Amino acid sequence: MKNEQFDNEIMDYLDGIPINSNNQKAFQQAGELKQLLSELHELPLGKVHPTTDAKVYEFIENLEITMNTESKSRLKLDPKILYFTIAASIALLFYVFMDNNGFEDQYRLLPSNPEKLGFIYDLNNEQLDSEDVEWLKAELKKETHPNIKVTIVDLLNNYPSKIDNDFLNALQKEPIPSVQMAFLDALENSVNTDFSNELVVFSQRKDLDNTVRLKVAHILSIQSKQ
Amino acid sequence: MKTLNPILVLIILLSIGNFSFGQKDLSIYSDIDAVFVKSYWGNINVVGIDASNQDIFDLEAVYTDTLKKSKNLRQLSDYVSFKVENRKLYIETREPKGFESIDLNLKMPADLFLEIKLEKGGNIFADNMKNGVEINILNGSVNLERIGKYALVNAANGEIVANFDTLDEGMPISLVTMNGGVNATLPDNSKRDLRLISRKNGFVLSDFDLLSDEKIINLNVRQYSKKPIINTARINGGGALLFLSTENGPISIKKNRS
Numbered sequence: 001m002k003n004e005q006f007d008n009e010i011m012d013y014l015d016g017i018p019i020n021s022n023n024q025k026a027f028q029q030a031g032e033l034k035q036l037l038s039e040l041h042e043l044p045l046g047k048v049h050p051t052t053d054a055k056v057y058e059f060i061e062n063l064e065i066t067m068n069t070e071s072k073s074r075l076k077l078d079p080k081i082l083y084f085t086i087a088a089s090i091a092l093l094f095y096v097f098m099d100n101n102g103f104e105d106q107y108r109l110l111p112s113n114p115e116k117l118g119f120i121y122d123l124n125n126e127q128l129d130s131e132d133v134e135w136l137k138a139e140l141k142k143e144t145h146p147n148i149k150v151t152i153v154d155l156l157n158n159y160p161s162k163i164d165n166d167f168l169n170a171l172q173k174e175p176i177p178s179v180q181m182a183f184l185d186a187l188e189n190s191v192n193t194d195f196s197n198e199l200v201v202f203s204q205r206k207d208l209d210n211t212v213r214l215k216v217a218h219i220l221s222i223q224s225k226q
Numbered sequence: 227m228k229t230l231n232p233i234l235v236l237i238i239l240l241s242i243g244n245f246s247f248g249q250k251d252l253s254i255y256s257d258i259d260a261v262f263v264k265s266y267w268g269n270i271n272v273v274g275i276d277a278s279n280q281d282i283f284d285l286e287a288v289y290t291d292t293l294k295k296s297k298n299l300r301q302l303s304d305y306v307s308f309k310v311e312n313r314k315l316y317i318e319t320r321e322p323k324g325f326e327s328i329d330l331n332l333k334m335p336a337d338l339f340l341e342i343k344l345e346k347g348g349n350i351f352a353d354n355m356k357n358g359v360e361i362n363i364l365n366g367s368v369n370l371e372r373i374g375k376y377a378l379v380n381a382a383n384g385e386i387v388a389n390f391d392t393l394d395e396g397m398p399i400s401l402v403t404m405n406g407g408v409n410a411t412l413p414d415n416s417k418r419d420l421r422l423i424s425r426k427n428g429f430v431l432s433d434f435d436l437l438s439d440e441k442i443i444n445l446n447v448r449q450y451s452k453k454p455i456i457n458t459a460r461i462n463g464g465g466a467l468l469f470l471s472t473e474n475g476p477i478s479i480k481k482n483r484s
Contacts, residue, residue: 113360114376118398121421121467124458146362146380147400151469154421177364177382178404181473185425209382211404211473 104135140170153182163190168198177209196223249286260339265319266346267327274336274354286331292324398467407475414481417465424455431478
């Protein structure tokens with residue numbers, strides 16, 4: 001009974017109702033939870049990865065099952081443990097959300113071209129996983145600023161897995177000569193992949209700059225010797 | 227009472243016409259943060275006007291037809307359009323009919339952000355723009371003087387020269403061309419992370435000490451390299467990005483000592 005009152009007081013306090021009790025422990029724990037909640041409100045919004053979503057639901061389900069089992073077995077849970085469990089689960093959620101927020105979500109929040117460009121360049125100091133590399137290749141098709149695209153291609157040069165259909169499709173759609181050239185420089189350095197068919201298609205575009213056209217011919221001649 | 231000479235009156239009227247209609251007053255667009263200029267063929271000259279003369283905000287346009295006859299445009303409406311969206315003034319020339327070109331001479335407040343897109347060809351000159359510039363040009367050179375904050379410039383065929391007198395040390399500079407040299411002049415206390423790419427016919431001239439893990443080919447040697455020069459380096463300990471890239475040509479990084 002005493003524990004129920006303790007719980008109710010804390011919940012009321014979190015809902016904004018003042019606590020009448022003189023229970024200092026309740027005040028302290030409620031204060032800590034309120035602080036944690038306010039910090040959570042300040043977290044950036046981002047779409048949660050489906051895997052993370054599934055993990056969170058699984059975690060909540062397990063928690064409910066555990067709590068139901070405990071209430072059926074009439075074992076009284078020490079409120080301290082209960083609140084530590086809640087705090088730990090919130091901390092876990094915080095960790096999981098932050099860990100999966102990813103570079104893409106951070107990039108989306110940037111308001112200007114120079115900030116985006118600087119962010120992409122700083123990724124040279126990070127170890128990108130395959131999902132990040134996929135996102136960057138997709139970004140080559142979405143992004144409109146040529147200098148940002150050149151910076152992305154320069155970054156992708158560090159990842160041998162960059163050359164695939166997405167990368168070649170991005171080249172096919174690219175209108176700016178200096179960006180096309182950055183793509184071609186990346187292709188020139190990837191000697192183990194045969195992309196000559198795609199390059200032939202690209203070379204048939206009517207709007208190509210002469211320098212670009214010469215570069216394509218040069219790469220095709222290298223490919224034909226391999 | 228003396229009568230006025232009709233020829234004199236005509237000359238006066240023509241003179242007034244030339245001066246009053248040869249340029250468009252843009253000071254009505256006072257509530258903006260940025261100016262975007264889009265053109266096809268022709269030179270674009272932009273001069274930033276300091277706060278003490280903020281009332282000067284105007285545009286002159288010179289039209290050259292397919293027979294290379296040029297004229298100052300008294301009425302711009304058939305050639306240049308203006309609109310404001312999201313506090314940005316869009317100045318766009320019409321799509322060319324044949325090989326016509328329109329030169330634009332713009333005087334605008336120096337504290338506005340400037341963006342230029344030159345779709346076909348011409349040269350771009352901008353002076354005293356203090357709130358950053360972004361430029362995209364196909365054929366022609368870009369010459370930037372007394373620029374502030376940052377610059378992102380992309381060219382295909384043409385040299386890029388950018389002289390900065392103040393910088394936002396948190397913002398990157400990116401100057402990328404395909405054919406032509408890249409020259410950046412920075413305040414001498416600038417701290418930058420440098421990315422250098424000169425794929426052929428390049429060398430690197432630098433007033434700054436460049437701290438690089440790998441040797442920079444032809445650093446301060448005026449000799450065209452047959453090998454690509456691709457390096458990362460730091461200037462004054464490093465900072466925001468300075469990305470200088472050309473497919474074909476040298477790179478220079480100078481100190482602005484003024």
